[in-house]
Amino acid sequence: LILCDLLMPKSNGFEVCRSIREQLQPTKIIVVSGRDYGVDRTSALEAGADEYLLKPVTWELLSSTIDRLLPEIPRRPEPKSVPDRESVPARIRPWGVRGSIPVPGKSTVRYGGNTSCVEVRADGEIIILDAGTGIRLLGLALDKEFGPRSMKLTLLISHTHWDHIQGLPFFSPAYNQKNLIRVLGYEGARAGLAKILASQMETPFFPVSLRQLPSHLAIEELKEMEFQVGNVEVRSKFANHPGICVGYRLTTSSGSIAYFPDNEPYDKLKLLLASRDGISEDEARDFATAEGKKMVEFLQGCDLAIMDTQYTEEEYAKHVGWGHSSVDSVVSLALDANVGKLLLFHHDPNHDDQMIDKMVEHARALVAKSGKPLEVEAAREGAETLLDAKIAVS
Structure with a gap:
């Protein structure tokens, strides 16, 4: 870990960050400064800093920041902002279950109309999967639960399409300076994660910029496909979806959770597009089989899999190459991987509650x-799954 000031003789923190990132990728960098300019904070994070702290920095803040960035280093125990959950089952609650666009209304009231967001509580951690519009309701619930206490949250972004990030500007814990929020994801196809998240909050799109959020919000671009969030082991795998998109598998003391909100299996895709792509059916089939095995290995024995099932088979035939799955393909995949429970997710905005019922049936x-x-089951906003019990309760 490196701690550096923003302004130093013969150098500055931005240059230090860029230089370190070019040579020492795993090294964590904390930049401190007496300058409370939002643009400095954003520039430092974009240059490679993992955190930007405003001086004077208290030992409590510095210590908690180091613990968050380097959780494997043992330190003196400090009061936790959340109760110890190692002795209780992992809890999974969707707050947004739709794909593409929010669809509130009478026809979607039972399953919900918000876009992708899932809360996972396990081993003392609060992990949030994606920041679609559902994250707004999660934020309000967290505020009510914690009251004046601080929160430590980790947000895992699968990709930066609108239905997975547009709720972030409305996430109320980000507006509380007591809170520590770590945002993890992968660099986009055309821009970095921090730049993409910041751009949707710039004028003329939003009145408050990302750099103006008072919480201690750190955005980190992941390079590795395996990492830790506290005691939770996380693995990621690239999905077949336009741009840079991943799915996550979280291994907790209660079991494992897989989250693939956007993914198109290769089996039908490659065969249907073989002639267009200039490959033989045998080549297409071999490629699809190999990729399918990788997916089965990633999901193997998973206790709960939250999977993209946007289409029926008939609908998929009209949306080949759009980056989404049919129910039939995902059920087949889950069976091959010996998954314990499957949650149908990323519901099509044109599907009402009755249609989703039919897809479950x-x-x-x-x-x-x-x-x-x-x-x-079909993912339903507010329906909590206890990992060991394998049942959903309201």
Whole structure:
């Protein structure tokens, strides 16, 4: 870990960050400064800093920041902002279940109309999967739960399409200076994670910029495909979806959770587009089979899989190459990987509650035909799953 000032003789913190990032990628960098300019904070983070602290810096703030950036280093125990959850089951609660665009209304009230956001509580950590519009309601619930106490939150971004980030400007914990929020994700196809998240909050799109948020919000671009969030082990895998998109697998003391909100299996895709892509059907089939095995290995034995099931088979035929899955493909994948429970996710904005009911019924029929013990539900806003109990309760 390196601690440096923003302004130093013969150099500055921006140059230090860029130089270190070019040579020492894993090194964590904390920049401190007496200058409370939002542009300095944003520039430091974009240059490679992991955190930007305003002087004077208290020992409590510095110590908690180091603990967050380097959780593997043992330190003297400090009061936790959340109760110890190692002795209780992992809890998973969707706050947004839709894909593409929010669709509030009478026809979607049962499953919900907000876009992608899932809360995971395990091993003393609060991990948030994506920041679609559902994160707004999560923020309000956290404010009510914690009251004046501080929060330590980790937000994992699968990708930066609008339905996975547009709720972030409305996430109320980001407006509390007591809170520590770590945002993790991968560099986009055309711009870095910090730049993309900041751009949607710049004028003329939003009145408050990312750099003006008073919380201690650190954005970190991931390079590795395996990392830790406290005691939770996280693995990621690139999804087949336009741009840079990943799915995550979280391994907790209660079991494992996989989250693939946007993904198109290769089996049908490659065969349907083989002639267009100038490859033979055998080549397409071999490639799809190899990629399918990788996906099965990633999901193998997962207790809960939250998966993109945007289309029916009939709908998928009209949306080949759009980067989304059909229910049939995902059920087949979950069965091959011996998944314990499957949550149908990323509901199409054109699907009302009755349509989703039919998709669940169809998925369960496929499972029954297989003879395997896979539980299937559709993700519903507010429905909590206890990992060990494998049941959803309101």
